[in-house]
């Protein structure tokens with residue numbers, strides 16, 4: 001841990017520049033890249049969706065992510081305390097982080113269930129149980145897994161225990177150490193699968209699908225989906241990057257790190273797309289299969305290719321790795337807030353959060369079995385939590401983070417904080433950023449959100 005000059009105490013944090021990158025990228029890269037991105041691209045028009053998504057990451061993702069990391073590093077505290085330290089006395093900006101803690105709970109609740117299927121699939125892939133080129137067979141296998149309450153719950157709790165166990169080791173020895181090992185491995189495995197997929201006869205159709213835009217598919221709903229995906233995929237709008245920012249070293253260049261993380265995250269999403277779509281087209285499957293693409297279509301695709309058994313194991317291992325880094329950052333938000341605010345140990349905070357999550361999470365785990373008839377606003381808990389976080393809570397958080405930096409924090413402090421207290425020169429970038437957080441991003445998010453929800 002690094003000594004903290006401000007308090008004289010020693011605060012756990014990331015210890016190297018590569019560690020910062022691995023952990024932050026570990027948070028951004030996840031099932032959002034490997035599960036959500038491919039199926040959303042597939043169902044929303046391919047490359048035209050991709051273009052909107054990239055614009056959203058630049059106009060909205062970049063400013064919000066830089067802002068969050070900067071505020072976290074400045075305050076060197078959990079997300080709620082960060083706003084209490086930085087905001088003028090009596091102004092309730094900390095509510096942003098409180099809503100972030102709620103978002104973390106809701107996301108972990110459904111995310112840990114998808115991760116649970118992925119972990120289960122690693123073992124099922126090894127055993128060969130789900131390997132069939134007939135989607136009817138793979139579909140039946142998937143339905144058996146998700147509609148069995150015992151399996152759904154046990155795999156989820158296993159995932160939660162794994163994540164909690166790593167968090168107990170701390171920020172440097174847990175999060176940083178694990179992501180430093182796993183992220184490079186993830187890249188290598190993903191490259192292997194993408195190259196394999198691209199070498200299949202007829203693979204070019206899948207590439208075309210990813211790269212040829214069809215703008216006729218665009219609608220307000222599709223744009224909101226792209227913006228929501230940008231928030232979800234970059235882990236922003238809910239204090240996650242703020243929390244990780246508080247572990248950043250003082251000499252870390254925040255804008256550069258952010259650009260690298262965003263670039264690498266996009267690269268991983270594209271690789272995932274290039275691993276999946278060429279194979280899907282080569283074997284004549286439908287690209288727009290929706291959330292089940294990963295669990296029904298992909299096993300059938302792998303079963304159709306030579307050495308498919310091996311590649312399927314590799315693929316689900318890499319998906320499991322990706323979900324681990326993301327879940328670590330999600331759980332770190334409430335754990336750090338709870339131990340920071342209530343003054344209890346990290347260990348106790350982790351255990352309490354896991355217990356609460358096992359409870360909320362089972363609502364999602366059982367969404368496909370015992371609780372499938374239980375719906376709110378016409379959605380199961382699983383779908384509701386997904387929709388609520390990506391399309392409402394995270395964008396709202398993003399708006400208020402921009403407003404805080406644009407109108408409360410101000411240009412001078414923004415410049416000072418991003419220049420590492422004067423050590424770096426990035427005047428032009430800071431001015432662009434300031435215009436974005438003050439005017440462009442909050443307005444854009446608001447309009448997209450209201451139109452997408454059908455309010456405007």
Ligand code: PFF
Pocket residue numbers: 027028029030031032033107231232233234235236238240241326327329330
């Ligand atoms: N960014 C992760 C992914 O793409 O899978 C999901 C996520 C992690 C969302 C952390 C939000 C968060 F705070």
